[in-house]
Amino acid sequence: xxxxxxxxxxxxxxxxxxxxxxxxxxxxxxxxxxxxxxxxxxxxxxxxxxxxxxxxxxxxxxxxxxxxxxxxxxxxxxxxxxxxxxxxxxxxxxxxxxxxxxxxxxxxxxx
Amino acid sequence: xxxxxxxxxxxxxxxxxxxxxxxxxxxxxxxxxxxxxxxxxxxxxxxxxxxxxxxxxxxxxxxxxxxxxxxxxxxxxxxxxxxxxxxxxxxxxxxxxxxxxxxxxxxxxxxxxxxxxxxxxxxxxxxxxxxxxxxxxxxxxxxxxxxxxxxxxxxxxxxxxxxxxxxxxxxxxxxxxxxxxxxxxxxxxxxxxxxxxxxxxxxxxxxxxxxxxxxxxxxxxxxxxxxxxxxxxxxxxxxx
Numbered sequence: 058x059x060x061x062x063x064x065x066x067x068x069x070x071x072x073x074x075x076x077x078x079x080x081x082x083x084x085x086x087x088x089x090x091x092x093x094x095x096x097x098x099x100x101x102x103x104x105x106x107x108x109x110x111x112x113x114x115x116x117x118x119x120x121x122x123x124x125x126x127x128x129x130x131x132x133x134x135x136x137x138x139x140x141x142x143x144x145x146x147x148x149x150x151x152x153x154x155x156x157x158x159x160x161x162x163x164x165x166x167x168x
Numbered sequence: 169x170x171x172x173x174x175x176x177x178x179x180x181x182x183x184x185x186x187x188x189x190x191x192x193x194x195x196x197x198x199x200x201x202x203x204x205x206x207x208x209x210x211x212x213x214x215x216x217x218x219x220x221x222x223x224x225x226x227x228x229x230x231x232x233x234x235x236x237x238x239x240x241x242x243x244x245x246x247x248x249x250x251x252x253x254x255x256x257x258x259x260x261x262x263x264x265x266x267x268x269x270x271x272x273x274x275x276x277x278x279x280x281x282x283x284x285x286x287x288x289x290x291x292x293x294x295x296x297x298x299x300x301x302x303x304x305x306x307x308x309x310x311x312x313x314x315x316x317x318x319x320x321x322x323x324x325x326x327x328x329x330x331x332x333x334x335x336x337x338x339x340x341x342x343x344x345x346x347x348x349x350x351x352x353x354x355x356x357x358x359x360x361x362x363x364x365x366x367x368x369x370x371x372x373x374x375x376x377x378x379x380x381x382x383x384x385x386x387x388x389x390x391x392x393x394x395x396x397x398x399x400x401x402x403x404x405x406x407x408x
Contacts, residue, residue, distance in 0.1 A: 060237050065216050068233055071247040073223030076254045081280040083261035084268060095397070100259045102365040102396030103389070104228065105356050107253050109366045110373035110388035111232060112349045120238065121342040130343055137347050141354020147195055150351035151202075158340055158347075 129161035178308040181301075185312025188294065192286040196317045197324045199227050202344045203234075204328020209341055210234045214329050221325040225284060225318065228352060229253045235345050241382045249385050260288040267295045267306050275307060282314035284321075360403060365396030 116134040118124040137154035144150065200221070207217040212234075224230050229250040236246040260283055268279055291310045295301070301309075335341055356362045369392035376384035 060211050060240075062213075062216070064243050065212055065237065067243050068237060068246050068250075069216060069220045069223060071243075072220070072229060072233055072250050075247060075251045076224050076226055076229060076257070077280065079251065079254050079257045080261055080283040081277065082258050084264050084276050084280055084283075085261075085273070097259065098397040098400060099393045100256055101400075102362065102393040103252065103256045105353060105362045105365045105396065106369050106392030107232070107249065107385065107389040108228065108349050108353050109369040110385055110392065111235060111249075112346050112353075113370045113373045114377060115235060115346045116350075119342065121340065129340070130346075133343060134346060134350055137350040138354050141351050142357050145355045145358065147351045147355065148198060150354055151198060151347055154347040154351065158343060162340065 129158050129165065132161050133158035178304055181305045182308040182312035182315075185290070185294070185309035186316040187312075188309075189286055189290045189313035189316045192290070192317050193320050196227075196286065196320050199348060200321045200324030201328040202348050203227060203230055204325040204330070205332035205335065205341055206231065206234050206328075206344045206348075207325075208329050208332030209344070210238045212329075214326075217329040218322070218326060221322055225281070225321065226254050226257070227321075228349070231345050231348055236382060239382065245381050245383070245385075249382070249389075252386065252389055257283055257288075260292075263292055264288070267291075267299075268303065268310065270303055271307060279307070279310060282311070282318060284314075284318070286317050287313040361396045361399040364399040365392040368392040368395040 112134075116130060117126055119127060119130050122130075133154045136157035137150045140153040141147070141150035203221065204217055207220065207230075212220070220230055220233070224233075232253050233246055233250045236249060241249075261280070264279070264283070268276065271279070287310060290313045291306075294309055295306060332341070353366065357366055369388050372388035372391050373384060376387055378384075379387070
């Protein structure tokens with residue numbers, strides 16, 4: 058079931074080199090030339106553009122349940138989101154999510 | 169005499185950077201731990217997990233790669249999408265040029281390696297307060313910040329990888345990845361353009377899920393970035 062080792066090494070090395078080149082780009086090579094304004098505007102939303110799209114299917118159709126929506130995972134995701142937005146606290150949000158995940162699983166398990 | 173005062177100044181600045189960045193240990197440590205656990209869960213061995221953590225040293229991209237590997241995505245797409253997650257660092261790199269751009273090449277190469285969200289955020293805030301600092305002090309501050317958090321990233325990834333295998337399936341640790349991501353994104357959603365981008369991102373992911381090779385991820389990301397940038401412009405126009 059686990060992915061083959063060659064593929065993983067290609068990802069590690071490709072991602073390592075690519076990420077380094079992104080970091081080195083301006084500081085190392087391009088120097089003081091400023092980025093165009095429109096590009097800066099878009100780069101600001103890279104994380105918030107990619108990550109929600111990546112997470113959504115993992116939350117709704119988790120692999121661990123064979124792609125079936127599952128209450129403890131859905132509620133845990135909601136808890137992380139609510140606590141994260143409300144408290145602006147990353148660790149608190151993770152703790153709330155984990156507590157919800159195990160709490161709901163415990164309740165379902167004992168029903 | 170003058171030499172020794174500069175030395176002690178640089179020394180002090182290094183520790184100041186170290187201290188200013190240290191609160192982020194509380195963020196980096198649990199993420200590192202969860203990364204190690206999630207990597208073990210995905211099927212990476214100890215050497216692969218640590219190679220990724222040391223070579224890539226970028227949590228969000230590492231989690232992205234894991235999620236996509238686990239989803240049997242073609243290798244090329246795994247690398248491409250994870251790199252898109254790291255594109256924000258081009259912005260960091262550009263923003264550091266006015267402060268560190270005059271350093272020797274070797275130093276800039278090293279500084280590039282340690283360019284993570286936390287070192288960047290702490291350093292650029294400091295440089296804006298003290299733009300007159302000589303480059304030596306700016307570098308000392310930067311590397312002080314890196315020294316305080318990066319070892320924790322490596323160490324806790326290692327710890328996670330070591331204990332990950334020992335944690336039974338019933339703990340649902342597959343869900344560590346979504347939980348980490350949501351906790352990273354949630355605080356951003358307090359600004360309207362970010363919220364707009366996130367909503368477009370989610371909607372596109374659901375609508376385009378039929379696309380092969382997880383290509384929907386790239387389409388959704390580009391559309392969401394445009395939505396964020398548009399909303400920002402629209403808000404600015406409304407203000408004037």
